[in-house]
Amino acid sequence: MSTEQGRETPAAPTGxxxxxxxxxGAGLAGTVLALSxxxxxxxxxxxxxxxxxxxxxxxxxxxxxxxxxxEKLGLGPVFRSLATPMTDLHVFRFGQLFExxxxxEYAFSYTPLVNGLRAALPPHVPLTVGKVAEVSTGPDRQRxxxxxxxxxxxxxxxxxxGYSEAVRRAIGVERIEExxxxxxxxxxxxxxxxxxxxxxxxxFYGRRIADRIAFLTLFRIGERxxxxxxxxxxxxxxxxxxxxxxxxxxxxELMPEIAERCGGFAVASEVEVRQxxxxxxxxxxxDGVVFIGDAFATTCPAQGDGIHRVLTDVDCLSSTHxxxxxxxxxxxxxxxxxxxxxxxxxxxxxxxxRASIYARRITTETGLEWRLRRLRNNTARHLMIFAxxxxxxxxxxxSRLAQEELLSSEPAERxxxxxxxxxxxxx
Ligand SMILES: Cc1cc2nc3c(=O)[nH]c(=O)nc-3n(C[C@H](O)[C@H](O)[C@H](O)COP(=O)(O)OP(=O)(O)OC[C@H]3O[C@@H](n4cnc5c(N)ncnc54)[C@H](O)[C@@H]3O)c2cc1C
Numbered sequence: 001m002s003t004e005q006g007r008e009t010p011a012a013p014t015g016x017x018x019x020x021x022x023x024x025g026a027g028l029a030g031t032v033l034a035l036s037x038x039x040x041x042x043x044x045x046x047x048x049x050x051x052x053x054x055x056x057x058x059x060x061x062x063x064x065x066x067x068x069x070x071e072k073l074g075l076g077p078v079f080r081s082l083a084t085p086m087t088d089l090h091v092f093r094f095g096q097l098f099e100x101x102x103x104x105e106y107a108f109s110y111t112p113l114v115n116g117l118r119a120a121l122p123p124h125v126p127l128t129v130g131k132v133a134e135v136s137t138g139p140d141r142q143r144x145x146x147x148x149x150x151x152x153x154x155x156x157x158x159x160x161x162g163y164s165e166a167v168r169r170a171i172g173v174e175r176i177e178e179x180x181x182x183x184x185x186x187x188x189x190x191x192x193x194x195x196x197x198x199x200x201x202x203x204f205y206g207r208r209i210a211d212r213i214a215f216l217t218l219f220r221i222g223e224r225x226x227x228x229x230x231x232x233x234x235x236x237x238x239x240x241x242x243x244x245x246x247x248x249x250x251x252x253e254l255m256p257e258i259a260e261r262c263g264g265f266a267v268a269s270e271v272e273v274r275q276x277x278x279x280x281x282x283x284x285x286x287d288g289v290v291f292i293g294d295a296f297a298t299t300c301p302a303q304g305d306g307i308h309r310v311l312t313d314v315d316c317l318s319s320t321h322x323x324x325x326x327x328x329x330x331x332x333x334x335x336x337x338x339x340x341x342x343x344x345x346x347x348x349x350x351x352x353x354r355a356s357i358y359a360r361r362i363t364t365e366t367g368l369e370w371r372l373r374r375l376r377n378n379t380a381r382h383l384m385i386f387a388x389x390x391x392x393x394x395x396x397x398x399s400r401l402a403q404e405e406l407l408s409s410e411p412a413e414r415x416x417x418x419x420x421x422x423x424x425x426x427x
Contacts, residue, residue, distance in 0.1 A: 022154035029293030030160035058110035196263035230302035305352035
């Protein structure tokens with residue numbers, strides 16, 4: 001692949017398309033942006049090497065906040081048709097039920113989600129299946145030449161190629177590793193009878209520092225019962241191999257409370273494993289091209305902010321910047337920088353990065369500062385449990401489920417001050 005900045009490339013021998021915006025990469029970011037721009041009547045080209053998004057372990061759960069962004073982008077009904085909603089979330093700490101949250105979350109398989117969104121593309125924005133052979137960017141026009149010789153001319157180029165480096169590298173943009181091999185995401189199916197798993201979502205936090213576990217969460221995707229576990233280890237760690245060889249045995253040793261909640265569960269699939277580094281981008285402030293989603297930055301999946309970053313990028317671009325950029329001639333770097341300097345985008349990126357770094361440190365660091373922070377958080381959590389028990393002691397509670405109702409009923413009872421309240425409900 002070659003790239004040119006601000007120079008004309010020779011005319012392509014075969015097809016040529018002229019659009020407002022060319023998007024390279026039809027994952028979540030590229031497809032949602034194409035849908036959003038198509039709704040606004042823009043001429044868009046969307047290019048990806050695969051007609052059907054390939055099967056891979058990626059995001060499987062998101063929160064009400066992200067649902068709000070799908071709604072804002074006009075994609076609420078499509079997203080809802082591809083997701084399993086849940087409202088009753090049980091959180092376990094120290095081996096016991098700590099909190100019951102009544103809040104909306106949505107589970108999905110990433111590949112059907114992306115394919116379902118692609119299927120919603122209107123006929124005037126088809127997916128172009130092809131590989132980019134050449135990219136040229138400049139202050140006025142951008143050009144993509146595909147390996148079949150066809151060319152796409154655009155006023156703006158959007159790179160949404162996720163972890164893939166080819167197009168980013170061709171344009172001359174560098175990925176900076178802020179935290180290499182930061183965490184490992186593990187995904188697998190569970191076999192549990194409906195009687196044993198009546199609950200919609202369970203989250204178990206790790207008990208010991210040495211285990212390096214952020215948390216395990218169990219939830220339904222349609223009829224499937226899915227587990228996502230996030231650990232602060234590298235893929236080469238022998239612990240990972242041992243876990244993959246006998247996940248059931250390891251789970252029972254690490255979190256025996258699972259058996260208490262889920263009875264005779266079995267791990268019913270291979271354990272999929274993905275290593276993730278925290279990365280940012282250097283050299284992206286340039287004429288004619290903008291980087292979004294994982295093509296711009298990657299954060300830790302355990303914090304569930306990846307989709308939030310993707311949707312924030314798309315929302316900022318489609319509702320504010322692209323309409324303004326297309327109104328006046330040219331697409332120089334000064335215009336493009338308005339997106340990277342948008343306080344809403346900056347806040348979403350910073351929140352994701354900060355939470356990723358904090359969660360790993362509070363879970364794994366053994367220095368005095370972090371031991372004291374953990375002591376503070378855990379003492380407050382134990383006090384919360386104790387206060388509830390004390391309050392409920394005189395009440396005629398007939399079943400454990402009734403007790404759990406009480407746990408969920410009064411979130412205002414949290415004794416923690418503002419400073420640590422969010423740290424208590426998160427790692
Ligand atoms: C294991 C795991 C679990 C996760 N869990 C969560 C979670 O629970 N919650 C959450 O919010 N986030 C989670 N994330 C993060 C989230 O999945 C990502 O932030 C999000 O999917 C990024 O979407 P994207 O469109 O930027 O990239 P992608 O979905 O990777 O899309 C990139 C697209 O570009 C295409 N492409 C690649 N190279 C080229 C090329 N040369 N030319 C044209 N097209 C190209 C690819 O085919 C693909 O379609 C998780 C990530 C991982 C790895």
